[in-house]
Amino acid sequence: MNYKTLTLTLLLGLATHTGLQAAEMMNHQGHDMSQMGQMESMSEMGDIMMTKGVISRIDAANGKVGIKHEAIENLKMPPMTMVFRLADPALLEGLKVGDAVSFHAENPAGKLTVTAIQKR
Helix, strand or coil, X not given: CCHHHHXXXXXXXXXXXXXXXXXXXXXXXXXXXXXXXXXXXXXXCECCCEEEEEEEEEEHHHCEEEEXXXXXXXXXXXXXXXXEEECCHHHHCCXXXXXXXXXXXXXXXXXXXXXXXXXX
């Protein structure tokens, strides 16, 4: 196999893989909700998906919250403990470290942000 053939083969493989990955991401909205066992089906706050977690730290001065969470399906994120920005610091009213919560996170402009949170 010569250099040009190898390069073309690798580029086609990459293009195919990227195309499949994009199609898989676009198709995510059609998933049956019953298959998402780690997430509550719908929240009391509307039609957004909520993820279960436990507050591990609160940094109200900087508008951040640490949450040990289950998989966040809408962000394709595995279970872990991490710090999120808060869309509105008022979301933490009445919450403290150790509280079990349900929350919704998004990733606007590459900044993981909690947009809704409620005590369970």
